[in-house]
Amino acid sequence: MTTAQGPLVGLKVLDLSIIVAGGTASSLLADFGAEVVKVERPGSGDPLRNWGPFANGVSLWWKVHSRNKKSITLNLGTPEGQDILKRLAAEADVLIEGFRPGAMERWGLGPDDLQKVNPKLVMLRFSGFGQSGPYKDRPGFGTIAECMSGYISMTGFPDTPPNLPPIPLADEIAGVFGAMAGMMALYHRDVPNGGGDANAKGQVVDVSLFEPLFRLCIPHITMFDMLGINRERVGNDFPDAAPRSLYKTSDDRWLGLSATSQSTFESLAQAMGMPDLINRPEFKDNAARLENREALNDELQGWLGQRDLKETMDQLVPAGGVVGPVYDAAQIMADPHYQAREDIIDIDDPELGQTKMLGIVPKFSETPGAVEHAGPTVGQHNSHIYGSWLGLGEDELGEMAGQGTI
Numbered sequence: 001m002t003t004a005q006g007p008l009v010g011l012k013v014l015d016l017s018i019i020v021a022g023g024t025a026s027s028l029l030a031d032f033g034a035e036v037v038k039v040e041r042p043g044s045g046d047p048l049r050n051w052g053p054f055a056n057g058v059s060l061w062w063k064v065h066s067r068n069k070k071s072i073t074l075n076l077g078t079p080e081g082q083d084i085l086k087r088l089a090a091e092a093d094v095l096i097e098g099f100r101p102g103a104m105e106r107w108g109l110g111p112d113d114l115q116k117v118n119p120k121l122v123m124l125r126f127s128g129f130g131q132s133g134p135y136k137d138r139p140g141f142g143t144i145a146e147c148m149s150g151y152i153s154m155t156g157f158p159d160t161p162p163n164l165p166p167i168p169l170a171d172e173i174a175g176v177f178g179a180m181a182g183m184m185a186l187y188h189r190d191v192p193n194g195g196g197d198a199n200a201k202g203q204v205v206d207v208s209l210f211e212p213l214f215r216l217c218i219p220h221i222t223m224f225d226m227l228g229i230n231r232e233r234v235g236n237d238f239p240d241a242a243p244r245s246l247y248k249t250s251d252d253r254w255l256g257l258s259a260t261s262q263s264t265f266e267s268l269a270q271a272m273g274m275p276d277l278i279n280r281p282e283f284k285d286n287a288a289r290l291e292n293r294e295a296l297n298d299e300l301q302g303w304l305g306q307r308d309l310k311e312t313m314d315q316l317v318p319a320g321g322v323v324g325p326v327y328d329a330a331q332i333m334a335d336p337h338y339q340a341r342e343d344i345i346d347i348d349d350p351e352l353g354q355t356k357m358l359g360i361v362p363k364f365s366e367t368p369g370a371v372e373h374a375g376p377t378v379g380q381h382n383s384h385i386y387g388s389w390l391g392l393g394e395d396e397l398g399e400m401a402g403q404g405t406i
Contacts, residue, residue, distance in 0.1 A: 006033025007367040017098030024175020030068035032369035045378035066375030073379040098126040130208035145170035145209035157235040251308040254326035271319030
């Protein structure tokens with residue numbers, strides 16, 4: 001299987017962004033067949049190449065995050081580089097950038113400049129706080145976005161500090177929103193009112209890092225406005241429905257359990273052989289269970305703590321129990337369901353050798369995506385892209401390299 005089967009074959013994407021957010025968006029597009037050209041700084045490349053862990057001296061973050069992409073080098077700080085970028089943009093459908101607001105405009109590469117050379121261009125602009133507002137000029141990474149979105153204030157236990165996630169969550173969610181928004185803009189450009197318009201134009205999509213995660217923190221703003229209540233930290237519980245938490249089995253494994261509707265709670269109680277829980281006044285409905293959440297968790301932990309993980313799963317899953325083990329990477333790789341879904345694939349890379357990485361998500365029935373290669377070396381595709389997109393030959397590229405343009 002190759003990405004030539006994907007639904008985005010023929011789509012041309014220039015990715016000028018660095019680190020994670022814009023790269024997540026372009027990675028999703030590349031997985032499904034878009035030709036994504038990663039524009040990197042000559043010599044050093046994307047700073048993501050410096051993120052560990054490393055194997056054979058190569059960043060594993062880079063290898064996975066930039067799979068299916070092609071790498072070219074270009075110095076955007078020079079007039080020559082800016083001219084080349086405009087020529088590339090004239091050939092592209094989508095341009096992704098993640099510089100601080102105003103940087104592209106200072107280089108003469110802002111939306112007005114680029115849409116003069118390509119009115120159909122869709123421009124995805126990632127930044128910490130967006131292209132407008134009093135904070136737009138602040139530097140902003142995903143960590144700050146996670147804090148200011150409201151999300152971090154809700155993580156952790158009541159008697160502990162808030163917890164930051166162990167992954168760049170805000171960046172990656174912003175990347176997903178960006179990819180979705182880019183496709184919406186392309187749909188509007190190419191299929192307005194379901195018809196098609198030869199004069200349809202591209203547009204600018206402004207994606208901050210904090211707003212996508214803020215958008216997912218439902219319903220804390222409305223709750224505060226209507227009820228004057230701030231969402232508080234409740235550990236592994238869910239503030240609005242119970243039971244939902246993590247529980248420890250007798251063999252020291254952790255199990256996630258969620259029975260947040262009345263029917264799933266009743267099915268759980270029956271499967272555990274504890275039907276009396278259903279009719280006890282303190283557990284009769286969700287409001288009562290929330291009021292008595294600690295007592296309910298104690299009941300569940302008492303039952304689960306007497307059984308090992310396998311016994312628990314074997315008893316609850318056939319009866320409709322919504323439970324699952326807490327997995328680490330080794331357990332994921334050994335799980336037959338992951339294998340059956342082809343969620344872990346083998347890749348042969350010139351720098352890493354044979355390795356495994358995440359498969360394609362989601363699964364398409366007719367136009368599936370695929371992983372053709374891991375992240376490229378810096379400027380690996382200079383000859384191919386500058387030749388096929390702009391018709392530049394090796395002599396011209398050699399002169400540009402000598403000038404520091406590429």
